[in-house]
Amino acid sequence: MAILGASGAGKTTLLNVLSARLDSLGTLSGKVLFMGRPRDKTTWKRTVAFVEQDDIMLGYLTVEEQLLYSAKIRLPSKLYDNKTKLQRVEDTISMLRLEKCRDTRIGDAQTRGVSGGERKRTAIGVELVTNSQLLLLDEPTSGLDAFAAHSVIENVRNAARERDLACVMTIHQPSWALLNLFDVVQLLAQGKVYYDGTPEDTIAWFASIGYEVPKGANPVDYFITIAENPGKTEEGEKRIQDLIASWATRPQAQRASNASEDAVAKNHQDDSVNREWPAPWLAELRVLTVRNYLSVVRDLLPLYASIGQNIVLLIIIGFAFFRLGRSQSAVLARIGVLYYLAINTAFTVLFPVLTPLALQRALMKRERSSGAYRMSSFIVAKILVDVPSNVLRILPFFVILYWMIGLRANAAAYFLFIAINSMQVVMAVCMGLLIGCLSPTIEVGQIIAPLINVIFLLFGGNLLPAPPPWFIWLRYTSPITYVYAALSQNEYRGQTFDCDVKDAAQQCYTTGEQVLEQYNLQDFSIAANVGFVAALAVVCALLAYVALRVVARPRFRFI
Numbered sequence: 001m002a003i004l005g006a007s008g009a010g011k012t013t014l015l016n017v018l019s020a021r022l023d024s025l026g027t028l029s030g031k032v033l034f035m036g037r038p039r040d041k042t043t044w045k046r047t048v049a050f051v052e053q054d055d056i057m058l059g060y061l062t063v064e065e066q067l068l069y070s071a072k073i074r075l076p077s078k079l080y081d082n083k084t085k086l087q088r089v090e091d092t093i094s095m096l097r098l099e100k101c102r103d104t105r106i107g108d109a110q111t112r113g114v115s116g117g118e119r120k121r122t123a124i125g126v127e128l129v130t131n132s133q134l135l136l137l138d139e140p141t142s143g144l145d146a147f148a149a150h151s152v153i154e155n156v157r158n159a160a161r162e163r164d165l166a167c168v169m170t171i172h173q174p175s176w177a178l179l180n181l182f183d184v185v186q187l188l189a190q191g192k193v194y195y196d197g198t199p200e201d202t203i204a205w206f207a208s209i210g211y212e213v214p215k216g217a218n219p220v221d222y223f224i225t226i227a228e229n230p231g232k233t234e235e236g237e238k239r240i241q242d243l244i245a246s247w248a249t250r251p252q253a254q255r256a257s258n259a260s261e262d263a264v265a266k267n268h269q270d271d272s273v274n275r276e277w278p279a280p281w282l283a284e285l286r287v288l289t290v291r292n293y294l295s296v297v298r299d300l301l302p303l304y305a306s307i308g309q310n311i312v313l314l315i316i317i318g319f320a321f322f323r324l325g326r327s328q329s330a331v332l333a334r335i336g337v338l339y340y341l342a343i344n345t346a347f348t349v350l351f352p353v354l355t356p357l358a359l360q361r362a363l364m365k366r367e368r369s370s371g372a373y374r375m376s377s378f379i380v381a382k383i384l385v386d387v388p389s390n391v392l393r394i395l396p397f398f399v400i401l402y403w404m405i406g407l408r409a410n411a412a413a414y415f416l417f418i419a420i421n422s423m424q425v426v427m428a429v430c431m432g433l434l435i436g437c438l439s440p441t442i443e444v445g446q447i448i449a450p451l452i453n454v455i456f457l458l459f460g461g462n463l464l465p466a467p468p469p470w471f472i473w474l475r476y477t478s479p480i481t482y483v484y485a486a487l488s489q490n491e492y493r494g495q496t497f498d499c500d501v502k503d504a505a506q507q508c509y510t511t512g513e514q515v516l517e518q519y520n521l522q523d524f525s526i527a528a529n530v531g532f533v534a535a536l537a538v539v540c541a542l543l544a545y546v547a548l549r550v551v552a553r554p555r556f557r558f559i
C-alpha cells in the first residue's frame, strides 16, 4: 500500500501512529487494528518492522553483515536455529538483489560505500530479515533516481508477497508506472483521506468528481496538486475540504469491503514468541561485541591519530623530563609528571569513547524500538571493546615514557606503574560512557566532559592549598586523587635523593617518604587507591546503564 500526499499532509505521522512510535505530544484518536484486532502492546514492537526515512547504519559494516547481525539478534532463536537464520539472510539478499554488493561496506561521509539504492535496499533488508508481519517504510525512494526507485519498490513488492507481509509505505511523487506496482494507494491531505483504492481506479474516481487528468500530465502529480493549497487561499481550502468530503460520502459501491472474519482468522499468527527477547543475552552480547570490535579494527583513522598524539606527547613529555636524576629539582619534577599522567589519561580517553557513542546510541534507540536487545548487553559490549582497545592504544606511551623519564628502575614498580595507568584508562572509559549516556546529545557531552575533568584535576592534586570543606567530596570522587597518590607511592616509597640545595632555608627531601608526607599522598595504600578507582569505574558504568535507560528509552504511544 502506498500513502501519498503533499508535503505536510501527515504521511510520516500516520506511519508513526501505526508503528506506535509517535514521540510528539498531541491527542490521538481513532482505532488502529491489525488483522482485525487491536494491537497487542507486548508484541507490537516486534510485529512491525519500520524502515524510517533516515536509516541509521554502521558505515564500516558490509551489506551482508548488516543483515546477518539483524538476523542473529532479531530473529527469535526459539523458531530459527543458526542455519535457518543464515538461510534467511541469503534469501533476503537475493530477494533484494543485493548479491553484487554483499561484501561492500555501507560507507559514510568520509568513505564511499554502496550506492544510494543499494543502501536503501540494505536498510529494508535489515527489517525484512526479521520475523515481523507488517513492514512500514517512510519514503524509501527519496533521493533515488527513477531506475533505483523502481527497483527498490519492485524488490519490496516481491519480497512482501513472498514473505506474506503486509507492507505500507509513504512515497514521494512516484511516476504513474511506479504507482501501478502497488495494490492499494491512499491519498492524504491535512491528515485526512481523500482516496483509498487501487491505483487504476484513481483516474475514474477523480474524473467522477470533476477532476479529469489534463492531457500529458502525470496523474499522480495531478491528484496531489489538487489537494495542495500553498497560497492558503479560501478557494484552495474549499477544494481540499470538498475532496475529503467527496471521498467520505462516496457511494457504497466504492467502499472496500472489510476483511472478512475468515480472512482475519486465517491470517492471524501466533505471535506469543514476540513477547520475549528474540535471542539469549549471551548471543546478543556476542553480536554487539563483534560489531563494536569491527568498528575499532576497520576504522583505523582514530588509531593513527592516537599513535600520532602519543608520539608528540612522548617527544614533548619524554624530553622535557628526560632521565630525571636524584637531585632536589628532579624530586619535584617527578611529582609534576605523575600528576600530569593521571590528567592526560582522563582527557585522551574520554573523547574516543564519546564520539562514536553518538551514532551507536542513535542506532541502539532505533533497534530497541523494535525490541531487538537488552540495554545491559549494549553497555557490556561497549565496555568489553572500549576498555581493551583504549588500554592497548595508550600502553606504548606508558611503556616507553617510564624509561625516558627514568622513573624507578625496578621491574615490580614498572609493572605496577602500567597497571595503575591502565586502571585509570578503565575509569576514563566508564566516565566517558556515563557522560555520553547522560547527555541529551553527544555534542552536549563533549562540552560537559572537559568541564568535569577540569573539576577533577583541580580537586585531585595539590593545586588547591586546602579545598573548602563543602567541596571536600570532590576530592574523594576525583579518580585523579587516587591515581596520583598510587603512582606517587609506587615511585617514591623507599627512594633516596641527594640534598644538593645551596640555600639552607630551602627544604631538602632526602627520602621519598618525606615527599609523600609533604604532599599528603599517603592517605590510602596503593592497593586501596587502585581499588577506589575500580569502584568509581563500576559506579560510572552502573550509572551509565541507568542514565541510558532514561535518556535513550524508546517511547511508544498506543490508541
Ligand SMILES: Nc1ncnc2c1ncn2[C@@H]1O[C@H](COP(=O)(O)OP(=O)(O)OP(=O)(O)O)[C@@H](O)[C@H]1O
Pocket: 005, 006, 007, 008, 009, 010, 011, 012, 013, 014, 024, 190, 191, 192
Ligand atoms: N491527522 C493529523 N491531525 C493533526 N495533525 C497532523 C495529522 N497528521 C499530521 N499532522 C501534523 O502535520 C505536520 C506534518 O505532518 P508529517 O510530517 O507527517 O507530514 P508528511 O506528509 O510526512 O510531510 P513530508 O512529506 O514533508 O515529510 C506535523 O506537524 C504533524 O504533527
